Amino acid sequence: MDVVNQLQRQFIDYSASLHREGFLDDQFTQLQKLQDDNSPDFVVEVASLFFEDCEKLINNMARALEQQQGVDFKQVDASVHQLKGSSSSIGAMRVKDVCIAFRSFCEAQNREGCLRCLQQVTHEYSLLKNKLQTLFRLQQQILAAGGSIPVVE
């Protein structure tokens, strides 16, 4: 089963790089451990929910920050708080870290700072989305080749 081994090796290496580069933290590993035969698509499902959530919240933040008559920073903060929570729950470390900085700017009512963070969070989200899609594609390939997905510690 050379193909499977190759794919598994790729998966492990890619996973490790995502952790090393800070895209994912231990919480993502926890999610992978919770996946089993009863719930084989758990991680993909949670990731999908996360991306939907990201898009919705980023739009909310953008709209709130656009307000010419005065930004409602509480509203922005509420969205950032939610995003911070979701990213923490899925193990999206870099997104979470931007959210932490973002909240400080909300508190300081610093519109420029908020806009910068919004840009960063959008960037991090789309990077992560691409990387996870690659990871999941590798997973699918492994399964299609009859192999099992290695659990990366």
Add this chain to the structure above:
Amino acid sequence: MATQTQFHVLAVDDSLIDRKLIERLLKTSSYQVTAVDSGSKALEFLGLNGENEDEERNSSVESVSAADEDHQVGVNLIITDYCMPGMTGYDLLRKIKQSSSFKDIPVVIMSSENIPSRINRCLEDGAEEFFLKPVKLSDVNKLRPHLMKGITTKNEMQSNTNKRKGSEEIQSPDRTRPRYNELEVV
């Protein structure tokens, strides 16, 4: 011994992702799960829509414990997020503890924010545990003793005699002394 084969946990969280996560964690631990997205939905599920239901239950000795099979809803533990729009997890905790039918159901609070005063208030007002998010399997493992205590309490109420084998010593939880999970009180 336990009269039920599976514990039923009611999970409350406005975040869809966190609901999915807690559901998976609980199911992995072989609990039956009902997940709702608000405190009011939780109360609705329990049948605590208003004061009336509560008064009706007051007169019935049989249905005091939520673990009772005769009860419409058998909930053995409630785990709730703290920060929710409308009714917070703390508000929900208070309502549960004020209910004669449900005050003995263990309540656990989850929060993404580590605020000692918040944590203490919840513990002092009757929460059994306070978990910091993201909740892990090791946190969920801490639920079992609280669930087992509920079974024992029920047996005690039903029979008044100590027929249990190898049970832990039964005592009402010391609510005045806050308990911590690796948290520091400032």
